[in-house]
Amino acid sequence: MPLSTESLQAINQIAWRRHIPKRTILQRASEVCPYFHFIEKGVGRVYYYHNEQEITAWLGFEGQIISAIDSFFTGKPTDYWIEILEDAQICSISNADIDWLFTHFPETERLGRLMITENYLRLDERMKLFAFHTAEQRYEILLRQFPDILQRVSLRYIASYLGITQVTLSRIRAEFRQ
Amino acid sequence: MPLSTESLQAINQIAWRRHIPKRTILQRASEVCPYFHFIEKGVGRVYYYHNEQEITAWLGFEGQIISAIDSFFTGKPTDYWIEILEDAQICSISNADIDWLFTHFPETERLGRLMITENYLRLDERMKLFAFHTAEQRYEILLRQFPDILQRVSLRYIASYLGITQVTLSRIRAEFRQ
DNA sequence: GTGATTATTTAACATTTGTAAAAGGATTGG
DNA sequence: CCAATCCTTTTACAAATGTTAAATAATCAC
Numbered sequence: 001m002p003l004s005t006e007s008l009q010a011i012n013q014i015a016w017r018r019h020i021p022k023r024t025i026l027q028r029a030s031e032v033c034p035y036f037h038f039i040e041k042g043v044g045r046v047y048y049y050h051n052e053q054e055i056t057a058w059l060g061f062e063g064q065i066i067s068a069i070d071s072f073f074t075g076k077p078t079d080y081w082i083e084i085l086e087d088a089q090i091c092s093i094s095n096a097d098i099d100w101l102f103t104h105f106p107e108t109e110r111l112g113r114l115m116i117t118e119n120y121l122r123l124d125e126r127m128k129l130f131a132f133h134t135a136e137q138r139y140e141i142l143l144r145q146f147p148d149i150l151q152r153v154s155l156r157y158i159a160s161y162l163g164i165t166q167v168t169l170s171r172i173r174a175e176f177r178q
Numbered sequence: 179m180p181l182s183t184e185s186l187q188a189i190n191q192i193a194w195r196r197h198i199p200k201r202t203i204l205q206r207a208s209e210v211c212p213y214f215h216f217i218e219k220g221v222g223r224v225y226y227y228h229n230e231q232e233i234t235a236w237l238g239f240e241g242q243i244i245s246a247i248d249s250f251f252t253g254k255p256t257d258y259w260i261e262i263l264e265d266a267q268i269c270s271i272s273n274a275d276i277d278w279l280f281t282h283f284p285e286t287e288r289l290g291r292l293m294i295t296e297n298y299l300r301l302d303e304r305m306k307l308f309a310f311h312t313a314e315q316r317y318e319i320l321l322r323q324f325p326d327i328l329q330r331v332s333l334r335y336i337a338s339y340l341g342i343t344q345v346t347l348s349r350i351r352a353e354f355r356q
Numbered sequence: 357g358t359g360a361t362t363a364t365t366t367a368a369c370a371t372t373t374g375t376a377a378a379a380g381g382a383t384t385g386g
Numbered sequence: 387c388c389a390a391t392c393c394t395t396t397t398a399c400a401a402a403t404g405t406t407a408a409a410t411a412a413t414c415a416c
């Protein structure tokens with residue numbers, strides 16, 4: 001989406017680009033998440049705790065946004081943790097700066113709406129995936145969507161992202177090898 | 179969220195309010211959905227077909243939005259059908275009018291963003307529900323969220339919305355009665 | 357390199373959920 | 387009111403997935 005020079009300059013001023021080593025915790029649960037993060041390079045995962053177990057809610061790759069999106073929009077403390085899995089290049093913009101940007105450059109508000117919409121549609125897809133596909137089908141689809149995911153994300157996170165146990169994922173993979 | 183008089187007038191001009199009898203199909207799959215619908219009264223369900231089976235993807239009650247949201251935002255034909263389950267009062271706004279509204283009244287673009295955000299968060303909740311709750315827990319949570327749902331929506335739609343078969347729902351309900 | 361730690365697979369068994377078919381119940385149109 | 391239809395429950399059995407524990411395999415810190 002094309003933006004005016006003024007808007008682009010404004011974005012450049014408020015964006016915060018930096019290198020982040022792997023295993024960094026970008027966001028802790030029970031804190032407010034004042035940023036959304038755009039992944040220029042690397043992989044991150046969003047997870048939460050359910051019965052003392054880590055559940056991976058989201059995996060973010062290059063070109064995608066990763067954020068504790070519940071908190072980012074509501075201003076309440078998040079349930080989510082964010083961890084960087086691979087050395088990454090991240091570009092972050094704070095909530096306050098976003099508000100300022102949207103107010104002063106209305107065309108960017110539209111961009112914001114489009115970005116949320118895109119995320120919404122991906123979540124909608126994910127929802128459909130869960131409602132009526134078997135664990136095996138979900139695994140196949142994930143591999144097609146992110147062919148290099150096996151090299152980049154450990155299997156227990158993948159299992160969790162697929163909503164299954166690691167044992168079930170192992171069984172599915174054993175099937176695959178034959 | 180407060181809006182200026184001008185924005186409110188504009189919304190009143192483009193909004194289309196009407197009464198819709200139950201069993202009306204509000205939206206057919208493979209057509210573009212040029213509207214989003216705000217439910218003032220009544221219940222609607224959004225569904226799609228998967229292996230010749232109807233899958234209920236969403237239930238909308240008073241005060242909520244119901245729409246083939248994939249199509250509304252992408253402009254492509256939708257996968258979803260929308261059916262009104264109870265005599266309803268619906269307020270609809272077309273895509274074209276929304277664009278016009280957002281362009282001429284920037285503050286409404288923000289409202290639009292907030293509405294998508296709210297939907298996004300509800301979908302996020304629903305996703306968590308599916309990833310790590312049993313069918314029984316999902317049923318309990320749904321009843322707490324919409325206490326009168328049993329009087330208003332038939333069990334096969336509820337089962338489908340919960341991502342389970344009607345048989346499983348029956349079993350869960352039989353457990354409950356003891 | 358080596359021992360310790362972490363990740364993945366395998367096995368045996370339990371539980372949940374699905375499938376198909378039949379039997380009751382409720383609702384609807386004439 | 388009755389027959390037809392649709393909705394819900396029940397039953398018996400099959401398939402998918404979870405749980406726990408142990409066995410390998412891979413990785414990490416020293």
